[in-house]
Amino acid sequence: MDMNQPVGATPLDNRPDGLVGKPIDRYEGRLKVTGRAPYAYEVREPRDPAYGFILGAGIASGRIRALQVGAARRAPGVLYVMTHETVPPQGEKSEQVFPQLQGTEIRHFDQPIAFVVAETFEQARAAAALITVQYDAATPKASLRAALPETFKPKKAQTEPDSALGDFEGAFQAAPVRLDVEYTTPPQIHAQMEPHATIAEWRGDRLVLHTSNQMLNRGRKSIATVLAIPEERVRLVSRYIGGGFGSKLQPQPEAILAALAARVVNRPVKVAMTRQQEFHVATHRTPTIQRVRLGADESGRLSAISHESWSDATPGDQFFETSANVTRSLYAAPNRLTRHRIANLNVPVTSSMRAPGEAVGQLAFECAMDELAERLNLDPIELRVRNEPAQDPEKGVPFTVRQLVPCMREGARLFGWDRRQAAGTRREGRWLVGLGMSAAARLNPLMPSSALVRLNPDGTLTVRMAMTDIGTGTYTILAQIAGEMMGLPVEKIRVEIGDTAYPAAAGSGGSFGAGSAGSALYVACDNLRRALLAKAGMNPEGADFQGGRAVSGNRSEALGDLAGPEGLEARGEIKPGSLKEAFSHYSFGAHFAEVGVDRDTGEVRLRRMLGVFTGGRILNAKTARSQAIGGMTFGVGAALMEDAVMDPRSGTFVNRDLAEYHVPVHADIPAIDAVFLPELDDKANPLKSKGLGELGICGAGAALANAIHNATGVRIRDYPMTLDKVMKGLEEQEGRGARRS
Secondary structure: OEOOOOOOOOOOOOOOOOOOEOOOOOOOHHHHHOOOOOOHHHOOOOOOOEEEEEEEOOOOOEEEEEEEOHHHHHOOOEEEEEOOOOOOOOOOOEOOEOOOOOOOEEOOOOOEEEEEEEOOHHHHHHHHOOOEEEEEEOOOOOOOOOOHHHOEOOOOOOOOOOEEEOOHHHHHHHOOEEEEEEEEEOOEOOOOOOOOEEEEEEEOOEEEEEEOOOOHHHHHHHHHHHHOOOHHHEEEEOOOOOOOOOOOOOOOHHHHHHHHHHHHHOOOEEEEOOHHHHHHOOOEEOOEEEEEEEEEOOOOOEEEEEEEEEEEEOOOOOOOOOOOOOHHHHOOOOEEEEEEEEEEOOOOOEOOOOOOOHHHHHHHHHHHHHHHHHHHOOOHHHHHHHOOOOOOOOOOOOEOOOOHHHHHHHHHHHHOHHHOOOOOOOEEOOEEEEEEEEEEEEEOOOOOEEEEEEEOOOOOEEEEOOOOOOOOOHHHHHHHHHHHHHOOOHHHEEEEOOEOOOOOOOOOOOOOHHHHHHHHHHHHHHHHHHHHHHHHOOOOOOOEEEOOEEEEOOEEEEHHHHHOOOOEEEEEEEEOOOHHHHOEOEEEEEEEEEEEEEOOOOOEEEEEEEEEEEOEOOOEHHHHHHHHHHHHHHHHHHHHOOOOOEEOOOOEEOOOOOOOOOOOOHHHOOEEEEEEOOOOOOOOOOOOEOOOOOHHHOOHHHHHHHHHHHHHOOOOOEOOOOHHHHHHHHHHHHHHHHHHO
């Protein structure tokens, strides 16, 4: 099925008692809480594995002058020591998957320089410590600010790095009210619970990787390219994933190294990164420097919008954080400019992290809108309403469905926005209290996916596709879709995903997973319904599937009987089609936050938070709310604490573990809620659903930042907004007050 026209009535419509949308418990929940859901490192299928350990570079820039590995090779239990001198031949880089141990050049700290394989993990780690390395070290480039003169325009990714409409510079200079501000965001680490892990096994000339990966078909292609083997000889299996947040969109070095070593030692090789290696060997979110310029008239109508963003990338890569992309579609203005520039620095690989682009872009842009509203003496919601576009401002096409204003209005009502006071005026003892809000917007793409369904003779249904579940509820949602389409309870649906031996699917990422994979499953079930009705000789008009039976008029047939002794299969496929370009596809929402700021210490405490979202048809009320709240919690971390501190002298993150890289804990997240407005998007996909996974983080941190300003009158433009920055602002504010008096 190609999405070339809006979807009409479907079997999912007008079914108040149907499975889709219900808050049913997770399909695989019991397996996970009882420890019976094997993650990549726990898979027992490959017998007698050896263990690998990665040795990383001790410098961030320079060359290896000499590697002494003799002691490591002689260490107990060691089977193989792989270095740049002994690594098997490899192919080319594929996207952000790199050949490993290539030459002596060091591009970033902890870059893999050797891989030790031994009988046990402890033996491999101990042997790696025996390797001695001599370097010709160079001074690393590790400061984005210092590298601004060396930044350049990156190559096109999914979208062009730059866009322009009208005459921004002229309109900005002519605007009666102008705002020109800079916001900065730090490097951030995914910090998922499960580290990157792989078990590599060669079965003849075929490679099987049990690995923690979000997008299996994309990963399979990259692995094949890097290893220079045909794609059909590579199989990736990833049935359960303990979090990814984008860090597992592509295979990481441990997968390549395990595959290379397993072929040499002729045994399965098992490897997991340490928590410290997660900070340097795996990917992270780049820091950004963002400049936002807004020009408006006295009534608040924007005439000029500019959003420029600078980020960094590891040498030889051109990944860039698309911070300004969401700005292209958010508010109306005839004159517009967005730019992205990058610097190649001696830093680990930068890549996508939950809501890449929008997450950090809205940290800056939605605060700039708040600043403009204050300058105009306008309510922040009213400013946004006055700049609501009739169509996508840059693409010049209609939105599929855009309910941003209803989200803001309903959120204001539920949150008590009318009780908001002027900045710095509400006090409760030593606490300064403020309210803030932000819009939320996230691209809603549809990706090609396919699915296979099999109706078994016993009336059960098996679903197969190379989809993944990163803790988001994919298993559950697919079971609900299949169950409702076929009139079966969830207990009679078997969902088998996480294996490239199954039909190719989009994978989990970009908030397109459920919509894309679920749509392919919908089409497969629709095809199966048609085949069953044809086999039964039933009229499809008015036919229904319920209680494990096909029903048409006064006829009713059990599905197991129709399947026959051999069972019956059907396939389904979804593709974006022409609607992809004919409409602008976004999910929208609004965040509201109340914070207290301690007047004496600068401590910030989130008191309550609300997100109001539209996500098309909600596929599972419980998992949808969980995803939204999880994203909002991510936003709290970005606003208040998350900061991978780079030492520019050494090119290292100095807080490279979960003790010192701070993420929100239960005590940081009090009353937080997410609600969804009714919506069906018939131009998005046959489910009429939209992506939710990343929408919750978009703008969430900006709502807190705006609340901090409302509480204190202090505007902080450097994230995270830690108490030292708050105190500095308060002290400067007091100093200005003393000078005025």
